Amino acid sequence: MKKTPVNELLEVKYPIIMAPMFLVTNTKMMIEAMNSGIAACIPALNYRTDEQFREAIQEIRSNTTSKGLGINLIVNKSNIKVQQQLKTCVELGVDFIITSLGSPKEVIEQCKPKGIKVFCDVVEEKYAKKVEELGADAVIAVNCNAGGHAGKLKPEEIIPLLNKHCNIPVISAGGIGAKEGIDTIMSLGAAGLSIGSPFIACEEAHISKEYKQACVDYGKDDIVFTTKISGTPCTVINTPYVQKTGTTQNWLEKLMSKNKKIKKWVKMITYFNGMKSLEKAAFSSTYNTVWCAGPSIEHTTEVLPIKEIIKRLTT
Numbered sequence: 570m571k572k573t574p575v576n577e578l579l580e581v582k583y584p585i586i587m588a589p590m591f592l593v594t595n596t597k598m599m600i601e602a603m604n605s606g607i608a609a610c611i612p613a614l615n616y617r618t619d620e621q622f623r624e625a626i627q628e629i630r631s632n633t634t635s636k637g638l639g640i641n642l643i644v645n646k647s648n649i650k651v652q653q654q655l656k657t658c659v660e661l662g663v664d665f666i667i668t669s670l671g672s673p674k675e676v677i678e679q680c681k682p683k684g685i686k687v688f689c690d691v692v693e694e695k696y697a698k699k700v701e702e703l704g705a706d707a708v709i710a711v712n713c714n715a716g717g718h719a720g721k722l723k724p725e726e727i728i729p730l731l732n733k734h735c736n737i738p739v740i741s742a743g744g745i746g747a748k749e750g751i752d753t754i755m756s757l758g759a760a761g762l763s764i765g766s767p768f769i770a771c772e773e774a775h776i777s778k779e780y781k782q783a784c785v786d787y788g789k790d791d792i793v794f795t796t797k798i799s800g801t802p803c804t805v806i807n808t809p810y811v812q813k814t815g816t817t818q819n820w821l822e823k824l825m826s827k828n829k830k831i832k833k834w835v836k837m838i839t840y841f842n843g844m845k846s847l848e849k850a851a852f853s854s855t856y857n858t859v860w861c862a863g864p865s866i867e868h869t870t871e872v873l874p875i876k877e878i879i880k881r882l883t884t
Protein backbone atom coordinates (compact mmCIF):
# COMPACT_ATOMS: atom_id res chain seq x y z
CA MET A 570 0.00 0.00 0.00
CA LYS A 571 1.22 3.49 -0.76
CA LYS A 572 2.38 5.62 2.18
CA THR A 573 0.21 8.54 3.29
CA PRO A 574 0.37 11.18 6.06
CA VAL A 575 -1.49 8.66 8.26
CA ASN A 576 1.54 6.33 8.28
CA GLU A 577 3.53 9.19 9.72
CA LEU A 578 0.89 10.39 12.16
CA LEU A 579 0.44 6.93 13.64
CA GLU A 580 3.93 5.56 12.92
CA VAL A 581 2.51 2.37 11.41
CA LYS A 582 3.30 0.25 8.33
CA TYR A 583 -0.21 0.44 6.81
CA PRO A 584 -2.51 3.49 7.02
CA ILE A 585 -5.28 1.34 8.48
CA ILE A 586 -6.98 1.43 11.89
CA MET A 587 -8.85 -1.51 13.36
CA ALA A 588 -11.93 0.54 14.31
CA PRO A 589 -13.28 0.66 17.85
CA MET A 590 -16.18 -1.73 18.45
CA PHE A 591 -18.20 -1.62 21.64
CA LEU A 592 -18.22 -5.06 23.36
CA VAL A 593 -16.21 -6.67 20.54
CA THR A 594 -12.69 -5.18 20.62
CA ASN A 595 -10.41 -6.62 23.30
CA THR A 596 -6.74 -6.39 24.29
CA LYS A 597 -5.77 -9.56 22.38
CA MET A 598 -7.25 -8.14 19.17
CA MET A 599 -5.42 -4.85 19.75
CA ILE A 600 -2.09 -6.61 20.30
CA GLU A 601 -2.44 -8.83 17.21
CA ALA A 602 -3.53 -5.90 15.00
CA MET A 603 -0.74 -3.60 16.16
CA ASN A 604 1.84 -6.38 15.78
CA SER A 605 0.62 -6.89 12.20
CA GLY A 606 1.45 -3.35 11.12
CA ILE A 607 -1.82 -1.46 11.56
CA ALA A 608 -3.12 0.86 14.28
CA ALA A 609 -5.94 -0.27 16.54
CA CYS A 610 -8.50 1.48 18.69
CA ILE A 611 -10.56 0.18 21.60
CA PRO A 612 -13.59 1.87 23.18
CA ALA A 613 -12.87 3.06 26.74
CA LEU A 614 -16.46 2.05 27.46
CA ASN A 615 -15.51 -1.62 27.07
CA TYR A 616 -14.22 -1.32 30.64
CA ARG A 617 -16.45 -0.87 33.67
CA THR A 618 -13.79 0.51 36.02
CA ASP A 619 -10.81 2.79 35.62
CA GLU A 620 -8.60 0.08 37.08
CA GLN A 621 -9.64 -2.41 34.38
CA PHE A 622 -9.13 0.27 31.73
CA ARG A 623 -5.60 1.04 32.96
CA GLU A 624 -4.71 -2.64 33.10
CA ALA A 625 -5.89 -3.07 29.50
CA ILE A 626 -3.73 -0.19 28.22
CA GLN A 627 -0.72 -1.51 30.12
CA GLU A 628 -1.29 -5.05 28.80
CA ILE A 629 -1.40 -3.77 25.20
CA ARG A 630 1.74 -1.65 25.70
CA SER A 631 3.74 -4.46 27.22
CA ASN A 632 2.89 -6.86 24.39
CA THR A 633 3.56 -4.52 21.45
CA THR A 634 6.66 -2.76 20.25
CA SER A 635 4.98 -0.60 17.62
CA LYS A 636 2.95 2.59 17.98
CA GLY A 637 -0.70 2.93 17.01
CA LEU A 638 -2.46 2.33 20.34
CA GLY A 639 -5.76 4.17 20.17
CA ILE A 640 -8.68 4.74 22.54
CA ASN A 641 -12.21 5.67 21.50
CA LEU A 642 -13.93 8.21 23.70
CA ILE A 643 -17.64 8.92 23.41
CA VAL A 644 -17.72 12.63 24.13
CA ASN A 645 -21.42 13.31 24.49
CA LYS A 646 -23.47 13.51 27.70
CA SER A 647 -24.36 9.80 27.69
CA ASN A 648 -20.78 8.99 28.75
CA ILE A 649 -20.52 10.09 32.36
CA LYS A 650 -17.04 8.52 32.67
CA VAL A 651 -15.39 10.57 29.93
CA GLN A 652 -13.37 12.89 32.23
CA GLN A 653 -11.73 9.98 34.06
CA GLN A 654 -11.17 8.08 30.80
CA LEU A 655 -9.44 11.11 29.25
CA LYS A 656 -7.29 11.62 32.35
CA THR A 657 -6.14 7.98 32.18
CA CYS A 658 -5.36 8.23 28.44
CA VAL A 659 -3.22 11.32 29.03
CA GLU A 660 -1.50 9.87 32.09
CA LEU A 661 -0.63 6.56 30.40
CA GLY A 662 0.26 8.28 27.11
CA VAL A 663 -1.78 6.43 24.48
CA ASP A 664 -0.85 7.20 20.86
CA PHE A 665 -4.16 8.48 19.55
CA ILE A 666 -7.78 9.04 20.41
CA ILE A 667 -10.87 8.75 18.25
CA THR A 668 -13.70 10.94 19.48
CA SER A 669 -17.29 10.23 18.58
CA LEU A 670 -20.76 11.66 19.08
CA GLY A 671 -19.84 15.12 20.42
CA SER A 672 -17.36 17.98 20.62
CA PRO A 673 -13.67 16.95 20.84
CA LYS A 674 -12.63 20.38 22.24
CA GLU A 675 -11.49 19.25 25.67
CA VAL A 676 -9.88 16.06 24.37
CA ILE A 677 -7.83 18.10 21.89
CA GLU A 678 -6.86 20.67 24.52
CA GLN A 679 -5.54 17.99 26.87
CA CYS A 680 -3.98 15.64 24.31
CA LYS A 681 -2.19 18.04 21.94
CA PRO A 682 0.41 19.25 24.47
CA LYS A 683 1.23 15.60 25.26
CA GLY A 684 1.70 14.64 21.61
CA ILE A 685 -1.37 12.37 21.59
CA LYS A 686 -3.06 12.56 18.19
CA VAL A 687 -6.80 13.20 18.03
CA PHE A 688 -8.96 11.91 15.19
CA CYS A 689 -12.65 12.79 15.10
CA ASP A 690 -15.57 10.86 13.62
CA VAL A 691 -17.60 13.13 11.33
CA VAL A 692 -20.49 12.52 8.96
CA GLU A 693 -20.61 15.86 7.18
CA GLU A 694 -18.49 18.79 6.07
CA LYS A 695 -19.79 21.20 8.74
CA TYR A 696 -18.39 19.07 11.62
CA ALA A 697 -15.17 18.32 9.76
CA LYS A 698 -14.41 22.03 9.44
CA LYS A 699 -15.26 22.59 13.09
CA VAL A 700 -12.95 19.86 14.42
CA GLU A 701 -10.14 21.04 12.13
CA GLU A 702 -10.48 24.52 13.62
CA LEU A 703 -10.31 23.00 17.09
CA GLY A 704 -7.01 21.32 16.17
CA ALA A 705 -7.90 17.72 15.23
CA ASP A 706 -5.08 15.80 13.51
CA ALA A 707 -7.39 13.97 11.08
CA VAL A 708 -11.07 13.42 10.40
CA ILE A 709 -12.69 10.02 10.12
CA ALA A 710 -15.31 10.28 7.38
CA VAL A 711 -18.03 7.85 8.45
CA ASN A 712 -20.02 6.95 5.35
CA CYS A 713 -23.43 5.36 4.75
CA ASN A 714 -21.95 1.86 4.47
CA ALA A 715 -20.43 1.87 7.95
CA GLY A 716 -21.29 -0.52 10.75
CA GLY A 717 -22.71 0.99 13.95
CA HIS A 718 -23.97 4.58 13.69
CA ALA A 719 -23.44 5.13 9.96
CA GLY A 720 -23.31 8.44 8.12
CA LYS A 721 -25.59 9.56 5.30
CA LEU A 722 -23.15 10.17 2.45
CA LYS A 723 -21.56 7.64 0.11
CA PRO A 724 -17.74 7.33 0.22
CA GLU A 725 -17.49 8.88 -3.26
CA GLU A 726 -19.39 11.91 -1.91
CA ILE A 727 -17.92 12.42 1.56
CA ILE A 728 -14.19 11.80 0.84
CA PRO A 729 -13.79 14.39 -1.96
CA LEU A 730 -16.07 16.82 -0.08
CA LEU A 731 -13.98 16.73 3.09
CA ASN A 732 -10.73 16.88 1.12
CA LYS A 733 -12.00 20.00 -0.63
CA HIS A 734 -12.90 21.78 2.60
CA CYS A 735 -10.26 20.52 5.06
CA ASN A 736 -6.49 20.52 5.15
CA ILE A 737 -6.09 17.58 7.50
CA PRO A 738 -6.02 13.92 6.35
CA VAL A 739 -9.36 12.24 5.65
CA ILE A 740 -9.62 8.66 6.90
CA SER A 741 -12.53 6.70 5.47
CA ALA A 742 -14.78 4.47 7.61
CA GLY A 743 -17.40 2.13 6.26
CA GLY A 744 -18.09 -0.72 3.89
CA ILE A 745 -14.62 -2.10 3.25
CA GLY A 746 -13.90 -5.80 3.64
CA ALA A 747 -11.46 -6.61 0.84
CA LYS A 748 -8.24 -5.30 -0.73
CA GLU A 749 -9.98 -4.06 -3.92
CA GLY A 750 -12.26 -1.87 -1.80
CA ILE A 751 -9.23 -0.34 -0.09
CA ASP A 752 -7.69 0.58 -3.44
CA THR A 753 -10.94 2.24 -4.57
CA ILE A 754 -11.24 4.25 -1.35
CA MET A 755 -7.61 5.40 -1.57
CA SER A 756 -8.13 6.47 -5.19
CA LEU A 757 -10.98 8.71 -4.01
CA GLY A 758 -8.45 10.65 -1.93
CA ALA A 759 -8.60 8.94 1.47
CA ALA A 760 -5.37 9.01 3.45
CA GLY A 761 -6.32 5.87 5.35
CA LEU A 762 -9.10 3.57 6.47
CA SER A 763 -10.84 2.72 9.71
CA ILE A 764 -12.22 -0.82 9.42
CA GLY A 765 -14.55 -2.48 11.93
CA SER A 766 -17.04 -5.19 10.89
CA PRO A 767 -14.52 -7.45 9.05
CA PHE A 768 -12.78 -7.96 12.41
CA ILE A 769 -15.87 -9.21 14.29
CA ALA A 770 -15.43 -12.81 13.14
CA CYS A 771 -11.85 -13.13 14.33
CA GLU A 772 -10.49 -15.92 16.50
CA GLU A 773 -9.33 -13.50 19.18
CA ALA A 774 -12.74 -11.89 19.89
CA HIS A 775 -14.43 -13.08 23.08
CA ILE A 776 -17.95 -12.79 21.66
CA SER A 777 -20.18 -15.85 21.19
CA LYS A 778 -19.48 -18.25 18.33
CA GLU A 779 -23.06 -17.62 17.11
CA TYR A 780 -22.31 -13.88 16.62
CA LYS A 781 -19.12 -14.70 14.68
CA GLN A 782 -20.93 -17.32 12.59
CA ALA A 783 -23.71 -14.83 11.82
CA CYS A 784 -21.07 -12.54 10.28
CA VAL A 785 -19.99 -15.46 8.08
CA ASP A 786 -23.53 -16.55 7.12
CA TYR A 787 -25.22 -13.20 6.56
CA GLY A 788 -24.26 -10.62 3.92
CA LYS A 789 -24.73 -6.97 3.00
CA ASP A 790 -28.42 -7.38 2.13
CA ASP A 791 -29.12 -8.66 5.65
CA ILE A 792 -28.08 -5.43 7.38
CA VAL A 793 -30.85 -3.13 8.61
CA PHE A 794 -30.97 0.05 10.66
CA THR A 795 -32.69 -0.05 14.03
CA THR A 796 -33.56 2.76 16.41
CA LYS A 797 -34.45 0.31 19.16
CA ILE A 798 -30.94 0.16 20.65
CA SER A 799 -30.04 3.77 21.33
CA GLY A 800 -32.76 5.82 19.69
CA THR A 801 -30.22 6.74 16.94
CA PRO A 802 -30.17 4.48 13.83
CA CYS A 803 -27.64 1.68 14.25
CA THR A 804 -26.86 -1.24 11.90
CA VAL A 805 -27.77 -4.77 12.98
CA ILE A 806 -28.05 -8.16 11.30
CA ASN A 807 -31.67 -8.81 10.30
CA THR A 808 -32.06 -12.03 12.29
CA PRO A 809 -35.49 -13.64 12.77
CA TYR A 810 -35.56 -12.01 16.22
CA VAL A 811 -34.98 -8.53 14.74
CA GLN A 812 -37.63 -9.23 12.09
CA LYS A 813 -40.07 -10.25 14.80
CA THR A 814 -39.45 -7.34 17.14
CA GLY A 815 -39.08 -4.68 14.44
CA THR A 816 -36.52 -1.94 13.92
CA THR A 817 -38.43 1.10 15.11
CA GLN A 818 -39.63 2.18 18.51
CA ASN A 819 -43.28 1.37 19.24
CA TRP A 820 -45.94 4.11 19.41
CA LEU A 821 -45.68 4.41 23.20
CA GLU A 822 -41.87 4.81 23.13
CA LYS A 823 -42.17 7.38 20.33
CA LEU A 824 -44.86 9.29 22.21
CA MET A 825 -42.88 9.29 25.44
CA SER A 826 -39.65 10.37 23.73
CA LYS A 827 -41.48 13.48 22.44
CA ASN A 828 -42.78 14.50 25.87
CA LYS A 829 -40.65 17.45 27.04
CA LYS A 830 -40.76 16.50 30.72
CA ILE A 831 -39.73 12.88 30.43
CA LYS A 832 -37.87 12.59 27.12
CA LYS A 833 -34.43 12.78 28.77
CA TRP A 834 -35.28 9.81 30.98
CA VAL A 835 -36.92 7.86 28.15
CA LYS A 836 -33.75 8.33 26.09
CA MET A 837 -31.59 7.09 28.96
CA ILE A 838 -33.78 4.05 29.58
CA THR A 839 -33.88 3.18 25.84
CA TYR A 840 -30.07 3.48 25.70
CA PHE A 841 -29.57 1.40 28.86
CA ASN A 842 -31.95 -1.37 27.71
CA GLY A 843 -30.44 -1.35 24.20
CA MET A 844 -26.90 -1.73 25.55
CA LYS A 845 -28.04 -4.56 27.82
CA SER A 846 -29.67 -6.44 24.93
CA LEU A 847 -26.54 -5.97 22.76
CA GLU A 848 -24.36 -7.24 25.60
CA LYS A 849 -26.53 -10.29 26.20
CA ALA A 850 -26.55 -11.19 22.51
CA ALA A 851 -22.81 -10.59 22.06
CA PHE A 852 -21.60 -12.94 24.75
CA SER A 853 -24.12 -15.74 25.19
CA SER A 854 -26.16 -17.90 22.89
CA THR A 855 -29.62 -16.44 23.25
CA TYR A 856 -32.79 -16.21 21.26
CA ASN A 857 -32.63 -12.39 21.54
CA THR A 858 -30.15 -12.03 18.72
CA VAL A 859 -29.40 -8.33 18.28
CA TRP A 860 -25.99 -8.36 16.64
CA CYS A 861 -24.38 -5.11 15.53
CA ALA A 862 -22.47 -5.36 12.21
CA GLY A 863 -22.16 -3.45 8.95
CA PRO A 864 -22.60 -4.44 5.27
CA SER A 865 -18.88 -5.19 4.92
CA ILE A 866 -19.48 -8.60 6.56
CA GLU A 867 -20.34 -9.51 2.95
CA HIS A 868 -16.63 -10.36 2.61
CA THR A 869 -16.43 -12.45 5.79
CA THR A 870 -16.32 -16.10 4.71
CA GLU A 871 -14.76 -17.76 7.76
CA VAL A 872 -13.55 -17.04 11.28
CA LEU A 873 -9.86 -16.17 10.98
CA PRO A 874 -6.99 -14.94 13.16
CA ILE A 875 -6.51 -11.15 13.07
CA LYS A 876 -3.11 -11.56 11.36
CA GLU A 877 -4.76 -13.41 8.46
CA ILE A 878 -7.59 -10.85 8.13
CA ILE A 879 -4.99 -8.08 7.86
CA LYS A 880 -2.88 -10.06 5.40
CA ARG A 881 -5.90 -10.53 3.13
CA LEU A 882 -6.79 -6.83 3.37
CA THR A 883 -3.32 -5.58 2.58
CA THR A 884 -1.80 -8.00 0.05
Ligand SMILES: Cc1cc2nc3c(=O)[nH]c(=O)nc-3n(C[C@H](O)[C@H](O)[C@H](O)COP(=O)(O)O)c2cc1C
Nearest residue numbers: 588589590591669715716717743744764765766863
Ligand atom coordinates in the same frame (compact mmCIF):
# COMPACT_ATOMS: atom_id res chain seq x y z
C1 LIG B 1 -20.06 -4.02 16.39
C2 LIG B 1 -19.68 -2.58 16.21
C3 LIG B 1 -19.47 -1.78 17.33
C4 LIG B 1 -19.08 -0.44 17.18
N1 LIG B 1 -18.82 0.30 18.29
C5 LIG B 1 -18.35 1.57 18.17
C6 LIG B 1 -17.98 2.32 19.31
O1 LIG B 1 -18.05 1.85 20.45
N2 LIG B 1 -17.54 3.58 19.11
C7 LIG B 1 -17.43 4.14 17.87
O2 LIG B 1 -17.02 5.29 17.75
N3 LIG B 1 -17.76 3.43 16.76
C8 LIG B 1 -18.20 2.18 16.88
N4 LIG B 1 -18.49 1.44 15.75
C9 LIG B 1 -18.18 2.01 14.44
C10 LIG B 1 -16.75 1.63 14.01
O3 LIG B 1 -15.80 2.22 14.86
C11 LIG B 1 -16.46 2.02 12.54
O4 LIG B 1 -16.76 3.37 12.32
C12 LIG B 1 -17.24 1.15 11.57
O5 LIG B 1 -17.16 -0.20 11.96
C13 LIG B 1 -16.72 1.30 10.15
O6 LIG B 1 -17.51 0.59 9.25
P1 LIG B 1 -17.24 -0.96 8.86
O7 LIG B 1 -17.87 -1.75 9.95
O8 LIG B 1 -17.93 -1.13 7.56
O9 LIG B 1 -15.77 -1.17 8.76
C14 LIG B 1 -18.92 0.11 15.88
C15 LIG B 1 -19.15 -0.72 14.76
C16 LIG B 1 -19.51 -2.02 14.92
C17 LIG B 1 -19.71 -2.88 13.70
